[in-house]
Amino acid sequence: MPDPRPLAVVTGGSRGIGRAFVLEATRRGYDVVFSYRSREKDAEETVELAAALGGQAQSVRADLEDLEGVHALASAARGRGRASLLVNNAGIGEEFTLEELTPAAWERSVAINLTAPTFLAKELKADLVSQRGAILNVSSDGGVAGSLHGAPYGATKAGLIGLTKTLARELAPDVRCNAIAPGPVATEMWFAIDPAVQARVMEREMPLKRIAQPEDIARAGLDISAWPDASGIVVLLDGGRIM
Numbered sequence: 647m648p649d650p651r652p653l654a655v656v657t658g659g660s661r662g663i664g665r666a667f668v669l670e671a672t673r674r675g676y677d678v679v680f681s682y683r684s685r686e687k688d689a690e691e692t693v694e695l696a697a698a699l700g701g702q703a704q705s706v707r708a709d710l711e712d713l714e715g716v717h718a719l720a721s722a723a724r725g726r727g728r729a730s731l732l733v734n735n736a737g738i739g740e741e742f743t744l745e746e747l748t749p750a751a752w753e754r755s756v757a758i759n760l761t762a763p764t765f766l767a768k769e770l771k772a773d774l775v776s777q778r779g780a781i782l783n784v785s786s787d788g789g790v791a792g793s794l795h796g797a798p799y800g801a802t803k804a805g806l807i808g809l810t811k812t813l814a815r816e817l818a819p820d821v822r823c824n825a826i827a828p829g830p831v832a833t834e835m836w837f838a839i840d841p842a843v844q845a846r847v848m849e850r851e852m853p854l855k856r857i858a859q860p861e862d863i864a865r866a867g868l869d870i871s872a873w874p875d876a877s878g879i880v881v882l883l884d885g886g887r888i889m
C-alpha cells in the first residue's frame with residue numbers, strides 16, 4: 647500500500663530552481679524533505695512558503711560535496727517516511743577554462759553534480775522501489791550541447807544524462823528515472839555569468855528570447871516525473887536554443 651501522503655526529496659531547495667521544486671511538489675500534495683548547503687535563512691523561507699501553501703517541508707543542512715551530507719539527507723528523509731520522488735537538483739556552475747582548472751575544482755563539481763545524485767539514488771532506492779516512484783535529475787542544455795561554464799560543468803551535466811538512462815534501465819520497472827535540461831533560468835547561477843555573455847546568448851541563441859522562471863522548470867519536471875510511460879528521457883527546456 648502506498649503511503650497516504652507521498653514524500654519528495656529535493657536537493658538544493660533553499661533557493662532558485664530547487665525552491666520552486668519544493669513549492670510545486672507541495673502544491674501537488676507531497677510532504678518534502680529538502681537540503682541546502684549553508685543559506686539557512688533562505689531554507690527557512692522555503693519552509694515558511696511551503697507552510698503557507700498548507701504543506702510540510704523540512705530542511706536539512708547537508709553539504710553534498712561529502713558522502714556524509716548525502717547520508718544525512720537520506721537519513722532525514724527515511725525518518726519522515728518512504729520517498730516516492732527524488733529530485734536531484736543541487737548543482738554548482740563554477741566556471742573554468744582548462745588553464746584555470748585545478749584538480750580540486752574538478753573534484754568538487756564531480757562530487758556535487760554527479761556523485762551526490764548517484765549515491766542519493768542508491769540510499770533511497772529501496773524506498774523508491776517500494777513506492778514505485780520516480781527520480782528526476784536536473785541536468786542542463788550545456789550537458790547536451792557543450793557548456794559555457796567549462797569542462798567540469800559540461801562533463802558532469804552530460805554525466806547526469808548517462809546516469810539518468812542507466813538508472814532508468816537498472817531500476818525498471820519499479821522506478822522511472824528522467825532528466826530535465828534547462829537553458830537559462832532566472833536564478834543566481836545564471837545572473838552570475840558575465841552580462842556580456844548573457845546578452846550574447848539571449849540575442850543570438852534564444853529563438854524565444856525568454857529566460858525561464860524557476861517555476862517553469864519545476865512544473866515541467868514534476869509533470870515529466872508523473873508520466874507513466876516516461877523513463878530515460880531528457881527534456882530540453884531552453885527556449886528553442888537547442889533543437
Ligand SMILES: NC(=O)c1ccc[n+]([C@@H]2O[C@H](COP(=O)([O-])OP(=O)(O)OC[C@H]3O[C@@H](n4cnc5c(N)ncnc54)[C@H](OP(=O)(O)O)[C@@H]3O)[C@@H](O)[C@H]2O)c1
Pocket residue numbers: 657658659660661662663664681682683684685686688708709710711735736737738739758784785786787827828829830831832833834835836
Ligand atoms: N540557472 C540556470 O540557468 C540553470 C540552467 C540549467 C541548469 N541549471 C541547474 O539547475 C540546478 C539548480 O540551479 P539554480 O540556478 O537554482 O542554482 P542556485 O540558485 O545557485 O542554487 C543552488 C542550490 O544548490 C545548493 N547547493 C550548492 N552547492 C551545494 C552543496 N555543496 N551541497 C548542497 N547543496 C548545495 C544551494 O544551497 P545554498 O542555498 O545553501 O547555497 C542552493 O540551494 C543546478 O543543478 C543547475 O546546474 C540551472
